[in-house]
Amino acid sequence: MSRLAASGALGRWSTMVMYGLVLAAVVATLKYVEYRFMVKSLSTEVYIGVVAALFTGVGLWLGSKLIADKKVVEVVPATLVDEQAVRTSGLSARELEVLQLMAEGLSNQEIADKLFVSLPTVKSHSSSLFTKLEVKRRTEAVHRAKSLRIIA
Amino acid sequence: MSRLAASGALGRWSTMVMYGLVLAAVVATLKYVEYRFMVKSLSTEVYIGVVAALFTGVGLWLGSKLIADKKVVEVVPATLVDEQAVRTSGLSARELEVLQLMAEGLSNQEIADKLFVSLPTVKSHSSSLFTKLEVKRRTEAVHRAKSLRIIA
DNA sequence: CGAAGATCCATACCAAAGTATGAGATCGTT
DNA sequence: AACGATCTCATACTTTGGTATGGATCTTCG
Numbered sequence: 261m262s263r264l265a266a267s268g269a270l271g272r273w274s275t276m277v278m279y280g281l282v283l284a285a286v287v288a289t290l291k292y293v294e295y296r297f298m299v300k301s302l303s304t305e306v307y308i309g310v311v312a313a314l315f316t317g318v319g320l321w322l323g324s325k326l327i328a329d330k331k332v333v334e335v336v337p338a339t340l341v342d343e344q345a346v347r348t349s350g351l352s353a354r355e356l357e358v359l360q361l362m363a364e365g366l367s368n369q370e371i372a373d374k375l376f377v378s379l380p381t382v383k384s385h386s387s388s389l390f391t392k393l394e395v396k397r398r399t400e401a402v403h404r405a406k407s408l409r410i411i412a
Numbered sequence: 413m414s415r416l417a418a419s420g421a422l423g424r425w426s427t428m429v430m431y432g433l434v435l436a437a438v439v440a441t442l443k444y445v446e447y448r449f450m451v452k453s454l455s456t457e458v459y460i461g462v463v464a465a466l467f468t469g470v471g472l473w474l475g476s477k478l479i480a481d482k483k484v485v486e487v488v489p490a491t492l493v494d495e496q497a498v499r500t501s502g503l504s505a506r507e508l509e510v511l512q513l514m515a516e517g518l519s520n521q522e523i524a525d526k527l528f529v530s531l532p533t534v535k536s537h538s539s540s541l542f543t544k545l546e547v548k549r550r551t552e553a554v555h556r557a558k559s560l561r562i563i564a
Numbered sequence: 565c566g567a568a569g570a571t572c573c574a575t576a577c578c579a580a581a582g583t584a585t586g587a588g589a590t591c592g593t594t
Numbered sequence: 595a596a597c598g599a600t601c602t603c604a605t606a607c608t609t610t611g612g613t614a615t616g617g618a619t620c621t622t623c624g
Contacts, residue, residue, distance in 0.1 A: 312466075352600060365552030368581070380603055387582065397610085398581075399551055400517025504570060520611065533572055539612065549580085550611075 342409035349410050355389040356410075358382060363402045363411050494561035501562050507541040508562075510534060515554045515563050 351359065354375075361371045372382045386398065395401045405411045503511065506527075513523045524534045538550065547553045557563045 312464075314464075354601065362551060363555065365547065365549060365555040367549060377601085378603055380605085381601075383582070384602075387584090390582080395517065396582085397517060397519060399514060399554065402551065402554070403515065403517040506571065529571085530573055532574060535612065536572075539614090542612080548612085 340409070340412055345408050346410050349405075349408065350392050351389060351410070355385050355392070358385045359389055359401060359405055360411050362386075362398050363405065492561070493564055497560050498562050501557075501560065502544050503541060503562070507537050507544070510537045511541055511553060511557055512563050514538075514550050515557065 346356070357375060358371055361374060366374070368382045368386065369379055372379045375382070390396060390398075390401055393401050393404050395404055402411070498508070509527065510523055513526060518526070520534045520538065521531055524531045527534070542548060542550075542553055545553050545556050547556055554563070
């Protein structure tokens, strides 16, 4: 939905046209005001101020149309893993696997079966994994890993 | 994090000041260019065009700073508890407390200390809690409770 | 009032988790 | 080739987790 909205909101082409038209309209309006009220000497600074304000608004509007939605698509998956954090954690591939299965509530024996290794091996991975995450228990490891976005 | 970024990114006050300074700088620059290159008649339209472009950029930038982050805070809280699920689970108040502390990685002893009860009491709550959630281990309980949105 | 559920605690016992130590095999890199 | 890291496994031991059983209050509700 967001992706469609982002790309479909405004084509590059029509955006440019609209843009030019708005600019022209602003200038025309200012000239008109100047003429209509016989104010010969509206200073350049005033023009610039008005235009600046107006186009800040335009930029804001454009931003909400083009950027906001895009940001959402970037942020929503933030509930997932942060590759950077995974690398920083220093966990090996195997340790990460064990950790993920732990998070799903599996016992060491079940993990061993699923990975086709022995129970001592899983315990070995567990211990080194706990050390790297600076925790003492599996539940703590899971909690920390989730808060660090190392696992989903 | 997002909340801090959203409110701390730009104070209303400093925003206005920056804004005025940028505007002043732009006008000054244009005047300088006009003087420096003896271009007496840079038309008002050119000024306006430049300023419009610049401040569209400013608006865009502001938008990305202020709007994007705001979107984030709207999206994130979607991951909370489902009161209905909590009631349906049949967990008592105390069992729920124990479960929540489990999810934070605390040991039974730590939970006992935090709730000012004995270790056997916590074990008692744990066991009945496991039965109600139909699990055998605390890690499994936490996993299930989270998927059911019984806990955050 | 009496039954039901919740909370609290205890003791005992078994299962699982975690630690310590050591060691063999593989692999990529210096 | 030598080194470090990873993966594997084992054995022994300690700690924590979980079950079973039972008992004591206390509250709520029909």
